[in-house]
Amino acid sequence: MLKDNLTLSGKTILVTGAAGFIGANLVKRLFAEGHDSIKVIGIDSITDYYDVNIKYERLKELESIGQDWTFIKGNIADKATISELFRKYRPQIVVNLAAQAGVRYSITNPDAYIESNIIGFYNILEECRHSYDDGSEGVQHLLYASSSSVYGSNKKVPYSTDDKVDNPVSLYAATKKSNELMAHAYSKLYDIPSTGLRFFTVYGPAGRPDMAYFGFSNKLVAGKKIQIFNYGNCRRDFTYIDDIVEGVIRVMRHAPERKTGDDGLPVPPYKVYNIGNSHPENLLDFVTILQEELVAAGVLPQNYNFEDHRELVPMQPGDVPVTYADTTPLETDFGFRPSTSLRDGLRKFAQWYVTYCNSSSFTTNK
Numbered sequence: 001m002l003k004d005n006l007t008l009s010g011k012t013i014l015v016t017g018a019a020g021f022i023g024a025n026l027v028k029r030l031f032a033e034g035h036d037s038i039k040v041i042g043i044d045s046i047t048d049y050y051d052v053n054i055k056y057e058r059l060k061e062l063e064s065i066g067q068d069w070t071f072i073k074g075n076i077a078d079k080a081t082i083s084e085l086f087r088k089y090r091p092q093i094v095v096n097l098a099a100q101a102g103v104r105y106s107i108t109n110p111d112a113y114i115e116s117n118i119i120g121f122y123n124i125l126e127e128c129r130h131s132y133d134d135g136s137e138g139v140q141h142l143l144y145a146s147s148s149s150v151y152g153s154n155k156k157v158p159y160s161t162d163d164k165v166d167n168p169v170s171l172y173a174a175t176k177k178s179n180e181l182m183a184h185a186y187s188k189l190y191d192i193p194s195t196g197l198r199f200f201t202v203y204g205p206a207g208r209p210d211m212a213y214f215g216f217s218n219k220l221v222a223g224k225k226i227q228i229f230n231y232g233n234c235r236r237d238f239t240y241i242d243d244i245v246e247g248v249i250r251v252m253r254h255a256p257e258r259k260t261g262d263d264g265l266p267v268p269p270y271k272v273y274n275i276g277n278s279h280p281e282n283l284l285d286f287v288t289i290l291q292e293e294l295v296a297a298g299v300l301p302q303n304y305n306f307e308d309h310r311e312l313v314p315m316q317p318g319d320v321p322v323t324y325a326d327t328t329p330l331e332t333d334f335g336f337r338p339s340t341s342l343r344d345g346l347r348k349f350a351q352w353y354v355t356y357c358n359s360s361s362f363t364t365n366k
């Protein structure tokens with residue numbers, strides 16, 4: 001296992017995409033851990049890709065924690081905003097989670113991906129680079145979100161960070177792979193310790209409405225049918241949000257070491273990890289448990305007939321039957337593997353979903 005080389009106490013941590021699903025949960029956890037004098041700066045442009053009320057609710061919760069928390073509503077693609085932020089707060093750890101997410105949306109809205117994922121990330125890298133100007137200690141660790149999408153339609157499972165990922169099948173995936181390449185170049189050129197995290201389908205309370213489990217829930221509540229591809233025989237890695245956050249925090253505490261190579265130049269302090277469950281779940285089991293937990297939470301009636309509301313359909317072209325993460329490097333380096341069961345994770349989602357269904361935003365977005 002790697003030894004921690006960064007303590008979070010006393011640090012100023014920048015989290016981009018802080019009103020987002022993973023970002024808000026990360027900030028909450030950073031404060032819950034009780035580090036001394038930890039200061040967290042969050043930035044988010046509150047895009048309307050999905051119900052902004054969920055983002056404002058998350059921010060309200062962060063505000064109520066009452067610790068050293070500063071939120072800036074701003075766009076990471078705006079160079080002046082990001083320069084000003086780095087100049088004013090001098091973050092020592094940066095976690096870049098702001099991005100235009102989603103695979104399908106990138107077909108109709110490519111601009112949003114180039115702006116947030118490419119230009120936005122470039123601005124973050126540039127500020128990390130200049131954080132060392134005049135001999136300042138600057139950014140000690142940059143973490144950034146990549147995605148399991150970089151594996152495209154690779155056939156070999158489990159997906160390993162050693163696999164070739166040069167054939168993205170969406171612009172979203174191409175931007176995430178580009179982020180890894182850009183980070184590598186900046187780590188090499190400017191000795192920025194950087195770690196890319198390839199997340200595998202994250203779910204949980206106040207999660208993203210654009211994701212399948214959320215859409216399924218909306219449909220079931222509305223009495224509609226859900227389509228389950230490959231007759232439910234697809235197997236996927238579903239990762240509970242708390243496990244993702246635990247993984248991010250562990251990785252945060254160990255910045256890749258700066259070293260000098262035989263040529264006298266920096267060896268890039270650069271790492272990429274998969275963060276997923278490494279335990280693929282059958283899609284039909286996933287939706288069956290989801291439906292049971294929605295019944296238990298009182299969202300669906302006790303006598304709900306699931307058979308009538310599900311339609312088992314063939315595979316969609318381009319779909320891969322089994323995808324999951326090889327998380328051996330994460331386990332070896334950080335002694336961690338996600339452990340939340342689907343039942344426990346979906347129960348927590350269903351219990352949150354009850355309150356969401358009763359809120360006005362659900363009625364307007366249904």
Ligand SMILES: NC(=O)c1ccc[n+]([C@@H]2O[C@H](COP(=O)([O-])OP(=O)(O)OC[C@H]3O[C@@H](n4cnc5c(N)ncnc54)[C@H](O)[C@@H]3O)[C@@H](O)[C@H]2O)c1
Binds near residue numbers: 020023045075116
């Ligand atoms: N949730 C998953 O299953 C999953 C899987 C793989 C990768 N990821 C990646 O993890 C990161 C976080 O994902 P999430 O699920 O929390 O998504 P999210 O959409 O809930 O959060 C992203 C946040 O970034 C903000 N944002 C977008 N563009 C911005 C910009 N230009 N400037 C400032 N803020 C901006 C959005 O308003 C949003 O609140 C993203 O980079 C995403 O691509 C997520």
